[in-house]
Amino acid sequence: MPLQRTTLNIDDRLSIAKRPFRPRGRAILVIALICFAILIATFSLFNTAQEQQRLRTEQLLSVEAKSFADALTRHMNAHLNEFSVLASEIEKNIPSTYSTWQALVLAHQGNDVHFQALFWAESDRTIRWHYPQNDSEKPEQFPFDVLGDGNAQLLRMDVESLHDWHIAHPIYTQNRNTPNYYLGGTLDIAEHISHLASDYLDTFQKLTLYAASDGHVVFGDIPPNEAATGQVGLTLTGASPEFIVTLWSTPDSEHFLSLPMLIYISGLVVTILVGIALYLIEINLMARKAEQATITRLQNEIAQRKDVENQLHFIANHDPLTYLPNRHALLNHIQHTINKTLSATRTLSLICIDIDNIKEINDLHGYRIHDDVLTTVAKRLQNLLPPQAYLARTSDEHFVMLRTDLSPLEAEVHAKQVRLTVEKECHAQGVTVLPSCAIGVAYRYDTSMPAHELLRHADTAAHRARQLVHHRVVVFQMAMRDHLQQKRDIEYTIRKAIQGNELMLHFQPQVDLKTQRIVGIEALVRWQDEGGTIISPDTIxxxxxxxxxxxxxxxxxxxKALEHYAMLLTEGCAPPMLAINVSGHEFQDSFLADTILQAIERHQVPAERVQIELTEQVFIENLEQNQQTLHTLTEAGISLAIDDFGTGYSSLAYLKHFPVDTVKIDRSFIDQLPECKDDAVICQAVIGMADLLGLKVVAEGVEHQAQKDYLAQIGCRYIQGHLYYPAMGVDQLLTLLKQHTPYQRYSNS
Known part of the structure; x- marks a missing residue:
């Protein structure tokens, strides 16, 4: 099952969480248009409210201007009426002298007549008396307007006229057609207007007086163009033409928090709030979209992670080639089955199928055919499974079948059927392959047995079946476990002895039957355990x-052997030859020849005195490299011997293609001599062949005189065994060699 990758990892989620949300350009444009529309509406409402306020202000000013004009008219008419009353009283008793005039004026000062001055003029308008007047002053003559005289009109009243308006009231003494005297006065109209305006108008209201004829300003300032105004006509008694009273308010009079300004400020505030609200809404929408997108991605990631977890769980519990459950899944299933049964009421058995030639198939045909064969075997085993059975592949060559419905005998019978099914021909990519298998069967005979121990028993039985040649179905027995335990203990102690340099070398002499001399010694490794038991060289x-x-x-x-032999040379009692056993595993080292030659040179031992004893494994595996190594040794003067000749895949080709000069007959052919005719024939054949080839023959394991006599009879000259000398330590060997006087004469030759 392919392993899919997730689309969103931790770094992506952190970048999404830390990423600032910025509104889109289109959203910003929409927000700007909405705010612009609100501003346009605000300005429109502001202008409309401002215009309405201006019109309303003008209307109010017009009303106030009319009220002011009426009040001014009443005020002026009241003063003029008072002046007319004074004139009427004087007319009844006209004064004849200035003192009389002055007395009359003083007598009437109690009346509220606001004139700057009073004067008395003749009929020719010459001023005779003037009040108030200093002593240095003289009566003056100046133009004045006559009240009630239709010919007297004020054609143009300017500012100076408003401050100094001379009017007079005619006084008649004889007839009413021609006035005899004039009672006059000087009136400051501007002061009256200012006084009345200060009492009547507000501080922010200004008054302007125009001449109706030409629009000339006669009082006040010209109002600004943007100022709201109210106008009304004004006619003063005796003054012509009419005046226009304009009432206007200063720009400062407009309150800051007026309705237009409130509308303007409100519009700006609304625009800002709407913009901020829309911006926040957009941010919120984007955050929600991002959150939703993140949630969607996380949901997809969770779904993908679940898929990946399922795939990983499948990979962790299944074989990638056959998709069968693996060892881990098998152990869990066994334990689950054990927990489910809770007792031994149901028989639990494991059948371990070991495809023992699968590595040879891989080496011979390649991994593709290797895989096809395993897949075919897996399908065959699945076809044999009943519904309640369980099949797993626990290693490259092991299949395990769990059965809960078979008795021990039925499980063994079923295992034989499995073997027949597996060992059928397989056709893979045009190649016919015949797989072979060894099967081990294990039972859960103890209710407290855990799953891993049951599986270990099945593996042990399969391994034992693999070691057998014909009996390929083996049922586990406790003796197998005890044997393996004992073997493991021995291996552990021997490993410890090798690594701790606790081993020792023994030497067994080889004797020449004709001379009875020691012609050589064979180095044999020994180790004595804590109980005093000597472990054999084969086991080590x-x-x-x-x-x-x-x-x-x-x-x-x-x-070590060369070191001891060098010591014997120094002592002058070394035999002519030292035999050293070399295992076939050592030939896997391409530097073996260099190692031996360097050791010989280091210990200063003559190479021609060294013999290397070889097992037949050297002549079977890696022939080209081994042959080169052996020729290197023989060229240096080292002799070669075949150890345990006849026990393996013996072939005369060894003697033909390899530089061998000694053959050692294995002790298994010597033990039953001369009684066993087959062993006798084999020994005669080996000795005869060696004589014809010019090879030296050594018989190993000679322990009885009859064996020695028979070997001597058939022509075997050299023997090695307990009959003469057992294997002994170097100290014992040194003592023996020194006592072996016949040998001392040529020991250093």
């Missing part, structure tokens, strides 16, 4: 080969 070598310590052990044996 086999353990070293299985545990990968053979290179280390072999180097130690070579150096």
């Amino acid at each position: 070598v086999r353990t070293a080969e299985d545990t990968g310590l053979m290179q280390q052990l072999g180097n130690w044996i070579i150096n």
Whole structure:
């Protein structure tokens, strides 16, 4: 199952969480248009309200201007009426002298007549008396307007006229057609207007007086163009033409918080609030969209993660080639089955199928056919499964079948059927392959047995079945576990002995039957355990080969044997030849020849006195490299011997293609001599063949006189065994060699 990748990792989620939300350009444009529309509406309402306020102000000013004009008219008419009353009273008693005039004026000062001055004029308008007047002043003659005289009109009243308006009232003494005297006065109209305006008008209201004829300003300032105004006509008694009273308010009179200004400010505030609100709404919408998008991505990621977790769970619990459950899934299933049954009421058995030639198939045909064969075997096993069974692939060559419905005997019978099914021909990519298998069967005979131990029992039984040649279905027995435990303990102690340099070398002499002399010694590794038991060399070598310590052990044996032999040379009692066993595993090291030659040179031992004993494995595996190594050794003067000849895949080709000069007959052919005719024939054949080829023959394991006599009879000259000398330590060997006087004469030759 392919493993999919997730689309959103942790860094992506962190970048989304930290990313600032910015509104889109289109949203900003829409917000700007809405705010612009609100501003336009605000300005429109502002202008309309301002115009309405101006019109309303003008209307109010017009009303106030009319009221002011009426009040001014009443005020002026009241003063003029008072003046007319004074004139009428004087007319009844005209004064004849200035003092009389003055007395009359003073007598009437109690009347509220606001004139700057009073004067008395003749009929020719010559002023005779003037009040108030200083002593230095003289009566003056100046133009004045006559009240009630139709010919007297004020054609133009300017500012000066308003401050100094001379009027007179005619006084008649004889007839009413021609006035005899004039009672006059000087009136400050501007002061009256200002006084009345200060009492009548507000501080922000201004008054302007125009001449109706030409629009000339006769009082006040010209109002600004933008000022609101109210106009009304004004006619003063005796004054012509009419005046126009204009009442206007100063721009400062407009309150800041007026309705137009409130509308303007409100519009700006609304625009800002609407813009901010729309901006926040857009941000919120974008945040919600981003949140929704994130939620969607997270949901997709969660779904993908679940898929990935399912895939990982499948990968963790299944074999990637056959998609069968793996060892982990099998153990869980076994434990689940054990927990479910809770007792031994149901029989639980494991059938472990070991495809023992699958590695050879891979080496011979390649991994593709290797995979096709395993897939075919898996399908065959699945076709054999009943519904309640469980099949798993626990390693490259192991399949395990769990059955809960079979008795021990039925499980063994079923295992044989499985073997027949598996060992049928497989056709893969045009190649016909015949797989072979070894099957182990294990039962859960103890209700407290855990799942892993049951599986271990099945593996042990399958491994035992693989070691057998014919009996390919093996049921687990406790003796197998005890044997493996014992083997493991031995391997552990031997490994510890090799690594801790606790081994020792023994030497077993080889004797020449004709001369009875010691012609050689064979170095044999020994180790004594804590109980005093001597462990044989075969066990030590086999353990070293299985545990990968053979290179280390072999180097130690070579150096130690040469060291002891050099000591014998120094003592002058060394035999002519030292035999050292070299395992086939040591030949996997391409530097083996250099290692041996360097050790010989380091210990200063003559190479022609060294013999390397080889097992037949050297002549079977890696022939080209091994042959080169052996020729390097023989060229240096080292002799070669085939150890345990006849026990393996013996072939005369060894003797033909390799520089071998000694053949050692294995002790298994010597034990039953001369009684066993087959062993006798084999020994005669080997000795005869060696004589014809000019090879030296050594018989191993000679322990009885009858064996020695028979070997001597058939022509075997050299023997090695307990009949003469057992394997002994170097100190014992040194003592023996020194006592072996016949040998001392040529020991250093």
